[in-house]
Structure formats: C-alpha cells, structure tokens
Amino acid sequence: MKLKGQTIVLTGASSGIGAEAAKIMARRGATVCLVARREEQLREVQELIEADGGCAFIYPCDLSDNVAIEACAARILAEQPRIDALVNNAAHSIRRPIEQSLDRLHDYQRTVQLNYIGAVAMTLKLLPRFLEQGHGHVVNISSLSTQVPIPLFSAYLASKSALESFTRSLQAEMGHQGISTTVVYFPMVRTPMSSRTAIYKYMPMMHVKKAAGWIVEACEKRPARIARPMGKLGSVLLAALPGPATKLPQPLFRGMDKLLASQLKKKG
Template sequence: MARPLQSPLLISPRAVVRRHLVAPVARLAGHPLPSPLSGRTVMVTGASSGVGEATAKLVAERGATVLLVARRQEHLDRVVQEIQEAGGTAFGLSCDLTDGPAVDALVARVLDEHGHVDMLVNNAGRSIRRSLKYSYGRMHDFERTMAINYFGPVRLTLGLLPTMREQRFGHVVNIVTWGVQLKAPKFAAYIASKTALDTFGRIAGREAWHDNVTFTNVRLSLVRTDMIVATEAYRHAPAKTPEQAAALVVRALEDRPLTLGSTVSNVGEVLGLLAPRLMDALMAATDRRVPDSRAARGAVAGRDSSGSGA
C-alpha cells in the first residue's frame, strides 16, 4: 500500500509552506527536499506525445513510477525508452479510452501488475473548433468528443478510485481548459465535454474528501501541440510549450490544489458573473473577428479542426 499523506484539510497550507519556504531553504542548504511524487505510482493518459509525454518525463524525473497510456504502442515504447535511458521507471500500456471494455481491462491489468495507482492524470483528449453553423449535420462531433474527453476519463477514474480510497491516499488531475471559465465561441463540443469533466472532478473530490483522495482541475490555456495545427489563427498566437504545461501538471500533483488556471481566465469568469451581457458582447465580437479554419469549413477533406485545449 502507498504511504499516507497529510489530511486533505491541510493540503493547501502545507503545500504553500513547503513550496515557498521549506523547499527554498533546503535548496540553499544543499539538501533539496524529495518530491512528493518520489516512490509514487502515477498514471498519465495521452502520454505518447505533447503535454502527456512531457508530463510523464517530468514525473519520472521526480522519482515516480510512471504508467503511460495511449493508443499508439510504438510511440509509447519510444517515450518509455527515453525515460528509462534517463534513469526513470516507466511502463507503456496501449488502450483506446473510448472503448469501455478496454478501459476495464486496463484497470484490471494495472491493479494486478502494480497493486495500486497513487495518482492519475486524465490528459488524453481531443479538441475541435467549429462554429455551430458548420455543425448542424455533425452530431458525431459532439458524441466522439464526449467519448474521449468525458466518458473515457470518468470510466478510468471510477476503476481506480476504489483502491485509492481503500489505501486512504490518491490524487486525480483532470486536464481541462480555460474555456470552462470563458465559454469561447466555436468550442461548443470541446468546452462542454471539459466542463463536464471539471464538474465531475469537483464533486468526486467532495465525496472522497474523508478518504484523503483529492482532485485538481488544470485549466490550460493555448498549448503549442499538434492539436492546434489545423487552426490558422493560432499559428502566431501566444502559447505554452508542452514542457511549460507539464510543469503546471506536476505542480498540481505535488501541491494538490482544487484548480490551476490563469489570471486571464479568472478575470473573464468574474466578468461573466458581474456583467454577463457585456461578456457575451465581447465574445461575440471576438467570434466575428476570428473565423473558422479551412478544415472546420470542410475545405480539407477528412480532417477536423483541432483547437488548443483552450
């Protein structure tokens, strides 16, 4: 069984003291503190590329055993090899998270081979940026977005949660989007699916509170990965690197806050509460200024416009 950690009631104050007082003093003294991830077993989904790959590598550097999950085994093998060559411990597990029985089999295999998962990063997902006027005959866009962004991570979480609660320690990080707060036009399918996951995490965290199992929603802004390639408007937009995004995910794992977001999205959320019609007008104006990509309009056959995670 994993070692217990502090009471959930003390997570935030202790994390703040550790990060901003104890850890800097320890580094100055030449005795840096071990990461809270050291010795843990951490599962990262969507770990074959982008933010998931960067997160898996950073988690391994912190001394955790990393279980990498994605569909493409050959890409997982590459990342696992790179982690092992750097001195880390990692295992690659191929799974299509939209396949319910496959997710159940993954959970059974992991618990049989590793005994437990201490921390789970629900990172795998898809983003689609398409106006509703181009979506009237595309209900499948909404269905498959919900399948990977909501039903997949929920099923995986429900499979691993009983063991976390039994051992009285666990943490789940949901990679969502700042769009949960901003409600950006053209992202109806994507933001709705991520909002569902965001809400699931908050409720699950309240139910598992007394079992020392916690949840963090990381509301990422634009990240420069393959997911934004099809959207011309994002080619020169400010964006995080996968490594910068991964650093936020690791902070979420180590400190276990309720949410991690950005100042812009927080201000937008407050403005939406205080002056909702003004926020609607601002978003509607932005919607007109930034058109759909050629892919979203159907100019590129067989491709969906991928948003940012934003």
C-alpha cells in the same frame, strides 16, 4: 507532496503535454504508467524515460472504448501495487461552428465519449484502490476557454465543462475519504492538438514544457485549480455577469481570427 516513490497513471502520454509531463515526473522519481492508443509512441516515451534513469510502464488503450478501458484499468491495478494519482489528460478537440454541425451530432458524441466518459470511466476503476489505500489524487485537464468562453469549440468545451463538474462532485463527496482533485485550465499550448488548426500557426502559445509543469505541480501540490489569472477572472465574471461576459468578448475573438488568418496569408 514529493513525487519520488509515487506511481502516477497518465493518459494521453504518447504526445504533447502528456508526454512531456511523464518525462518530468519520472525524472523526479515517480513511476509513470503511460496510457494512449499509439503503442509505438508510448514506447518511445518509455525508452526516453528509462534512458534518463526513470521508470515507466506502457498501457496502450483506446479511451473512447469502455470495454478497452476496463481491460486497461484491470491490467494497471494488477501490475501496480500502489497508485497515487491519475491524470486524465487524453482528449480530442474539434474546432467547428455550431452552424456547420447541424448534421454532425456524432462530433458531440465522440468528444464527450473520450474527453468526459473516458476520463470518468478510468477514475471509477481506480477509485476502489484509492479508497483501499486511504488516498488518491485525480487531475482532470480542462481549458481556459471554459472560463473565458470562446466561439467554435462547442463540442470540446462542453465535454471539458462536464469533466470539471464531475471533479467538483468527486471532491465534495469523497474528499473526506482521502480523495483529492485538481482541475488544470490550460491556455493555448503549442502541441500537435493546437497545430492542427492552420490559422493558429502564428498565435502566441504556452510552451509545452511549461504546460507539462502545470501537471507536475498538480500532482505535487494538489491545489483544487491551476489556471491563469485571466481564467480566474473570467470564471468570476461568468458567474456574476453571464450575459455580458459571454457577449462582450466575441467581437474580439472574431477580430483575432481575422488577424491570424491574414498573418497566415502573408507569412505562409
């Protein structure tokens, strides 16, 4: 599927992977509709795209606010005569042990509200257009860590797993009506999101441009899943042997955290 001539709505386009993906897709001839809260950053991405000869529109919106999503989707639908794909990329991550979350139910609520409800709300609003056109592709962004379970991200990973499950239902129910879906399972990527955790400073991570390439591939090739081989293997092991697949890697993760913390202490 060539991107030239397509219109793609991309959330979380003001920074990190979303901003990079928007630039690549615009360079390949797509019209990109950029959604996020920070208007100034969206405008910067838009200006870079336009300076490069591309076409971008900005739609500032807080995707944790259902009313704001309705207004934003209504504007997009009114202004864009065709919409080929929606990439639900905006998200917030929280790294916190469950034991330190005992009085923090709001962590779970706000993570689900943005990462899951926000993505579903935008999808539901654009679906009628996809059905009218007879086609539409939905890309939902998840994490390798739902395939290879890691500790300390319970709120974040639960919200991503919910989104994966919604994606499967969408494909199963509406695939025959021209709706296609991709779930992208990113490993750790060097972006503002991952940089918020100090001990990850020296952790090897995927480059943001490579990660953006996965979103572009999701829109061009429309596979059901884009993931690393390790993630695919993790999914199989988790389905076949959930006990050992969850328990056995945990000492490794604890060891990795210790190593990263000592590297940070040494190198600063």
